[in-house]
Amino acid sequence: MFSPTTATGSAINVDDLPLDNSFAELPPAFHTRLMPTPLPAPYFVAASARAAALVGLDPAMLAQDDFVATFTGNHVPPRAKPLAAVYSGHQFGVWAGQLGDGRAILLGQLAGTQGPMELQLKGAGKTPYSRMGDGRAVLRSSIREFLCSEAMAALGIPTTRALVVTGSGQGIFRETVESAAVVTRMAPSFVRFGSFEHWSSRDKPEELRILADYVIATFYPELSGAPNPYQALLQEVTRRTAHMIAHWQAVGFMHGVMNTDNMSILGLTLDYGPFGFMEAFDAQHICNHTDQQGRYSYANQPEVGHWNCYALAQALLALIGSVEEAQDALALYQPAFASKIDELLRAKLGLTTAQEDDAQLFDAMFTLMNDSHVDFTQFFRKLGTLQAGDPAAGAPAAGDPAQDSPLRDMFYVREDFNAWAARYRARLRAEASVDAQRKLAMDRVNPKYVLRNYLAQVAIEKAQNKDFSEVARLLAVLEHPFDEQPHNEHYAALPPDWASHLEVSCSS
Structure with a gap:
């Protein structure tokens, strides 16, 4: 054999x-x-x-x-x-x-x-x-x-x-x-949020306890000594969920079916049915054709994650003991999400310090992106080419405006981009950012390659004809999303016109 x-x-x-x-x-x-x-x-x-x-x-x-x-x-x-x-x-x-x-x-x-x-x-x-x-x-x-x-x-x-x-x-x-x-x-x-909801909905406290004890002992042993291990479990799952969704938002990933039965008790992205990576930025974009009401749009994902944690809290309430203790655990979600998304966005913009007006800078950026429907992945990758101007290196304080063309040309109203770029440059100069160093750091967190729907569709159509070579090639590209890969440049291209007709739904 x-x-x-x-x-x-x-x-x-x-x-x-x-x-x-x-x-x-x-x-x-x-x-x-x-x-x-x-x-x-x-x-x-x-x-x-x-x-x-x-x-x-x-x-x-x-x-x-x-x-x-x-x-x-x-x-x-x-x-x-x-x-x-x-x-x-x-x-x-x-x-x-x-x-x-x-x-x-x-x-x-x-x-x-x-x-x-x-x-x-x-x-x-x-x-x-x-x-x-x-x-x-x-x-x-x-x-x-x-x-x-x-x-x-x-x-x-x-x-x-x-x-x-x-x-x-x-x-x-x-x-x-x-x-x-x-x-x-x-x-x-x-194990999912819905695994706990199942026993709670059936008023089976012993089965609920058995499952919670299994999850704590097997995956969260450090929580077993907490004053209230079940509250500690809810708190840790809430934190992990908030961080996971912040990661989704930072790369433009949309899950498509954020039902509680698709939420991992370990804070892992689970159940890839209809999903998508944002291309032309639209905060209200819905990647799941079945989701007619837009419950799981890109903009709604953080709030839905919070809602799902509330559903888990309701399921665990009999073990936690009181509504107040459950609410205390859930109170971690918003600050955990906010701190993680701010951390990720600062890294994407090459910022090394935190400032009080960062939120306004980020909001203005996303408003510009939304107004012009710029490609999410390409914008952040190209943002690393913007020059703040390094006076120590003899560069003009305002940077070289000609370097902005690849970015500026992504926007319908160039003047609006210029205004935001001036604000961004001032922020960079305030922390003495060095252009070359910042670009290297930004390229390590802003992917050049993501799984665009059209790339997956090309691989699927070949596979349906028993040619699996494109699945392997695409996997190899996606395993190195931050590398330049000059020989694979076409995998970073904007979607072709035919891709606008692609739809993904709950059918699989």
Whole structure:
């Protein structure tokens, strides 16, 4: 039998994968043990070497037949304890009742360089929680999730990871017939806000306590000694959620479906369904075509994150003990978000000190961007070329206006940009900013490459014709989002005209 090797070079058979499953040790009410449903003739699509390294796997082995079968759900290693978890949640602000893993099956967990990582097969077939669904995922959405998970990680944003994508010729009907696929997702845990809402809504305080104790003991052991560990849990999750959403805002990422069942108890970006990176800046932009009311627009994300934390607080209230203690924990959200977004924006603008009028500078900048619908990613990348003027180097105090052309030309009203740029220059000179040093620092936080919808669509269309080369090329580009990559310059280009017709929705 074929024996692949781990990242350390030792031989391993797929049936010898040292899988464990701490979630499976919870009482049966928390999950349903079941086997994945096989797909016919599975094939390899793509794998992430960086994700594989987290669990000590050689990515080359993931293309081998026995590993393809395993990560499609056609073969289950002996040590696996596959299961689907139950949870509930609010969807688009409305209580949806019981939900659960309707097409995702947790295979088990592997020890990793950063601790145990659960391996979850998304698209592995029906479960008791599938409701009216078929339990499957399609190639289109699986590639999008695979690429975005790894792109977000490269951007330094807390996220679940994607190990491998496999496909099958089996037809799956969405708006039309599409090819089935399975993406293997990785995270320390897939427990969600909705996991707690489930037991709270059913008035099951013992199950609620068991779940909270499991999460604290396994992922937040430092909280176990707190005077009120459950309040401390809410406070830490609130802080992590605020920081995660600040990271989203800073790169122009829009989640699209910020339901409470899609919110990670670890503060990770979870469940890449409809999502998008901002292109022509519009604070009210809605990336999810299904979201007709705009609940999850770019501008609303911070407020919705806060709302979701309130829903979690309500679920944990029986454990926390009092409304006042829950409110004290939630009070951390706004200052945590504000301090993190200010920190990230100062870095994006190359500022090394904090000043009282920074908020006005940022607000004026976003107003200008919104009025002219400038490309989010290109604006911040080009902003590093603006010269403050370094008198010590003999440059004029006002900088070189000719250097502003790449930036100024992005705006409809050049005079408005000039006024803001003068204000920004004054701010830079006040802290003796050095142009060359500042540009290097800004280029380390302002990506040149993000997963634009049209780039994903090109890769998807080729993959639908069994050409997976563009998925691999695009992944390689996105793994180095801050590098110049002269040979990949076209991946940083503005979207072509045909891309304006692309829509993403909850259908996957």
